[in-house]
Amino acid sequence: MRFSFYTPAYLLFASLAAFPVLSATSFSPLDITTIAAPDGSIKAGFMAFGATLTKLLVKNKHGKLVDVVPGFDNTSHWVTDGNHINGCIGRYANRIKNGTFSIPITKYPQPDGPNVYHTPLNDHNGEDTLHSGVGWDLRNWTVVDLSATSVKYLRIDDAENGFPGIVNVTVTYSVEDRGVLSMSIHATASEKTPIMVTHHDYFNLCLQDGCDDVLEHKMQIFASRRIEVDGDAIPTGNLVDVSGTPYDFRAGRALGAAFEEDRDFLGYDNALIYDKSETGEKKSGVSNVVRTTLSSDVSGIQLDIRSDQPAVQVYLASLNLPRKEVHGGPEKKYGDRSTVAIEQEGWIDAINTPEWNQNQIYSPERPFNWNTVYTFSVVR
Numbered sequence: 001m002r003f004s005f006y007t008p009a010y011l012l013f014a015s016l017a018a019f020p021v022l023s024a025t026s027f028s029p030l031d032i033t034t035i036a037a038p039d040g041s042i043k044a045g046f047m048a049f050g051a052t053l054t055k056l057l058v059k060n061k062h063g064k065l066v067d068v069v070p071g072f073d074n075t076s077h078w079v080t081d082g083n084h085i086n087g088c089i090g091r092y093a094n095r096i097k098n099g100t101f102s103i104p105i106t107k108y109p110q111p112d113g114p115n116v117y118h119t120p121l122n123d124h125n126g127e128d129t130l131h132s133g134v135g136w137d138l139r140n141w142t143v144v145d146l147s148a149t150s151v152k153y154l155r156i157d158d159a160e161n162g163f164p165g166i167v168n169v170t171v172t173y174s175v176e177d178r179g180v181l182s183m184s185i186h187a188t189a190s191e192k193t194p195i196m197v198t199h200h201d202y203f204n205l206c207l208q209d210g211c212d213d214v215l216e217h218k219m220q221i222f223a224s225r226r227i228e229v230d231g232d233a234i235p236t237g238n239l240v241d242v243s244g245t246p247y248d249f250r251a252g253r254a255l256g257a258a259f260e261e262d263r264d265f266l267g268y269d270n271a272l273i274y275d276k277s278e279t280g281e282k283k284s285g286v287s288n289v290v291r292t293t294l295s296s297d298v299s300g301i302q303l304d305i306r307s308d309q310p311a312v313q314v315y316l317a318s319l320n321l322p323r324k325e326v327h328g329g330p331e332k333k334y335g336d337r338s339t340v341a342i343e344q345e346g347w348i349d350a351i352n353t354p355e356w357n358q359n360q361i362y363s364p365e366r367p368f369n370w371n372t373v374y375t376f377s378v379v380r
Ligand SMILES: *[C@@H]1O[C@H](CO)[C@@H](O)[C@H](O)[C@H]1NC(C)=O
Pocket: 074, 075, 076, 077
């Protein structure tokens, strides 16, 4: 490429390497990059720290753009916060029993056996690994591509947190007319390694319309089974039929209904397995089948989620953090059950549950892909 006074710096970088460093000088990891759909129906902000979604503006029933994700106005607070707010989590999301796995996987890996790996024991008093230790959501990524409607981030994970080999991972965020946000994650590994990724997005669709909690949000999830877990949130290996339980969202139910039905109900932090559907399935990528919906009568906003992932974690959270100014902060906090995390993911800790036959080991011959599409609309 010929150097020209008018050539933007990032285009010069883009021509130099497979993974150009678009932003080395122009973007700090905590700077917000905003993308917007041409029709003005959706605007999303991201930062390179954690490849994090910092804000997500969609239209409510009054036609006003409102931010439907919690977070901080001062992005440096993400660096010290432990709630994984809206970040891209890897190399292995959710828990790993005793922070131990083997390749090939085995039911009870011997701690000092061959091809056994240990990840940080950062959860439940050292009983397991959560979100890889210091995972991808707590690391700085690099902007490698940018347009008015799309931004792409890159990380090179060089055997971090005890995992084997190097993983190059990119995440691309794009917005489209009619309220669409797509997230696409692609990873390549230098040697055999587990990869299981999620995007840890918390939602409250009516924070700017006066809601303090999400208990009246209606959720629908097309899943008839959930993964049973023990007291450390580690899978027992059993799958449980959700029929007649608080986890049966198939016909749609309010997130708060279970607390009214059962005074001892503690809340949601569970992985459900999506049912396979007869229509719209594709071999790869996102099908036309909606997997999960979340809606609020107060704002009139409905979120439809399509994903190529087999499972979803539902985590009803009380963040207890100062709100963004648009949400009434910083005096006011995101309080009790103020938000729900909806995480598209693989079967949790399948690397210690061989009986499930989930192949989560990736290699130079087997790249990893994760695709999710959020579509926002006004229902009433
Ligand atoms: C953001 O937070 C950091 C860390 O607490 C603080 O040092 C900085 O002054 C804050 N920035 C603003 C603009 O408030």
